[in-house]
Amino acid sequence: MSEAIQIKPAVRVRGLAVLQGDKSLSHRALIFAALADGISRIENLATSEDVNATIRVLRTLGIEITLAPDGESAQVEGRGGIFDQPSMPLDCGNSATTMSLMAGVLASQPFESILTGDASLSTRPMNYIAEPLRKFGAVVETSENGRPPLKITGGKLTGVLYKPKIASAQIKSAVLLAGLFATGSTIFHESLQTRDHTERLISHLCEKGVIDIDRLEKTITVRKIESPIEPFEIVIPGDPSSAAYPIALATLLPESSLTVPFVGLNAGRIGFFRQLQAMGAHIVMSRDPHSGKATAGEPVGEITVHSARLKNVPIDPDRIPAIIDEIPLLAVVSCHSDRDWEISGAARLREKETDRIKTTAQMLEFMGAEVEETEDGLKGPGGQKFKGGDIPCIFDHRIAMSAAIAGWCSVSPTAINCPECIQISFPKFFDLMQNLVEYQ
Numbered sequence: 001m002s003e004a005i006q007i008k009p010a011v012r013v014r015g016l017a018v019l020q021g022d023k024s025l026s027h028r029a030l031i032f033a034a035l036a037d038g039i040s041r042i043e044n045l046a047t048s049e050d051v052n053a054t055i056r057v058l059r060t061l062g063i064e065i066t067l068a069p070d071g072e073s074a075q076v077e078g079r080g081g082i083f084d085q086p087s088m089p090l091d092c093g094n095s096a097t098t099m100s101l102m103a104g105v106l107a108s109q110p111f112e113s114i115l116t117g118d119a120s121l122s123t124r125p126m127n128y129i130a131e132p133l134r135k136f137g138a139v140v141e142t143s144e145n146g147r148p149p150l151k152i153t154g155g156k157l158t159g160v161l162y163k164p165k166i167a168s169a170q171i172k173s174a175v176l177l178a179g180l181f182a183t184g185s186t187i188f189h190e191s192l193q194t195r196d197h198t199e200r201l202i203s204h205l206c207e208k209g210v211i212d213i214d215r216l217e218k219t220i221t222v223r224k225i226e227s228p229i230e231p232f233e234i235v236i237p238g239d240p241s242s243a244a245y246p247i248a249l250a251t252l253l254p255e256s257s258l259t260v261p262f263v264g265l266n267a268g269r270i271g272f273f274r275q276l277q278a279m280g281a282h283i284v285m286s287r288d289p290h291s292g293k294a295t296a297g298e299p300v301g302e303i304t305v306h307s308a309r310l311k312n313v314p315i316d317p318d319r320i321p322a323i324i325d326e327i328p329l330l331a332v333v334s335c336h337s338d339r340d341w342e343i344s345g346a347a348r349l350r351e352k353e354t355d356r357i358k359t360t361a362q363m364l365e366f367m368g369a370e371v372e373e374t375e376d377g378l379k380g381p382g383g384q385k386f387k388g389g390d391i392p393c394i395f396d397h398r399i400a401m402s403a404a405i406a407g408w409c410s411v412s413p414t415a416i417n418c419p420e421c422i423q424i425s426f427p428k429f430f431d432l433m434q435n436l437v438e439y440q
């Protein structure tokens with residue numbers, strides 16, 4: 001375990017935040033490159049532990065992946081949807097995205113594979129993924145209560161009509177990936193729209209007619225791919241979930257100003273910025289009109305932010321999937337708004353790397369804030385000034401980074417214990433923030 005990181009109260013944030021590639025998109029680019037027939041190239045790949053898990057799993061399945069020395073670009077030798085039967089369990093580490101998406105891919109492979117994870121992933125419910133894949137015809141065994149490991153005996157799949165019980169891009173992606181290798185049509189019914197990176201990649205990379213998206217009926221239909229996916233080149237846009245941290249701090253600390261270039265502006269990912277705008281934040285998102293070509297259809301642009309006083313505005317429950325990873329940070333920000341606040345409709349947070357409703361409340365209490373857990377969210381008073389605190393090891397990257405933001409706007413220093421968990425999504429978080437944060 002590394003030493004605790006000490007966070008001193010800061011006065012403002014200034015500068016340019018250049019971010020590494022988006023984590024969700026990095027996983028998907030690697031998987032689609034492995035499915036393509038030939039050599040694909042990925043630029044600005046995320047170098048996080050979660051993305052390393054996808055690389056490790058694909059390599060164990062016989063896919064050659066050559067990384068540049070900085071890990072930020074990759075060459076992937078796809079084999080047109082053919083993989084080697086793995087000789088060992090496929091270790092997904094902490095990454096539920098790796099496990100979910102790879103389960104979708106492996107469901108159609110004519111062999112047995114076992115997907116395992118670390119202590120945290122091993123407690124997360126994967127029956128959400130197992131259930132639809134069984135409907136396709138794959139044999140999927142789980143541990144007690146649908147927990148990993150997942151043992152998948154894949155084979156011939158038949159398309160399904162599936163309506164999940166919860167809104168989840170991971171479930172949707174597993175179903176769509178299996179649907180690309182299933183006979184007939186697969187129809188996924190999505191009551192609340194989640195991030196659509198998988199659909200965009202299918203539209204961009206697969207032959208015409210493979211995917212139909214009907215926003216009115218809330219359905220996505222995929223059909224079996226008849227010709228192999230062509231190899232491709234993609235530049236991954238900066239990660240909007242990583243951008244959220246410096247943007248939140250620049251909003252909260254007076255006289256701050258920050259620019260974030262080349263960041264992903266997918267509507268399914270910018271719920272946090274939209275919510276802050278509704279609360280009165282000075283956040284401007286300017287979409288690059290030429291974006292989309294290099295990024296396989298993903299919108300990209302620049303975000304600028306200046307500090308602002310925030311009023312509390314209740315969050316629209318339909319917006320929850322677009323802000324799901326930023327809710328711990330939204331709770332930090334909401335404590336600084338002008339009145340009582342409540343975030344609801346976020347029960348899915350209890351099934352993340354930790355029970356994030358509980359761990360967000362714990363973290364805020366350690367910071368000296370007043371907060372209350374509800375069944376599906378959090379609530380508390382506005383106008384709070386954090387005292388600063390000693391944050392124990394919670395082993396959740398988004399809680400550690402939210403605690404650091406809370407620490408920079410506290411009156412006394414904060415210690416973040418076990419800060420190494422940030423490697424999961426944003427290894428350069430503290431380096432980047434130290435370049436932006438100014439002290440008295």
Ligand code: S3P
Nearest residue numbers: 024097168169170171194324325
């Ligand atoms: C992800 C989807 C989200 C998000 C996770 C990454 C993805 O989970 O929380 O960090 O890349 O598909 P859901 O399955 O809850 O949408």
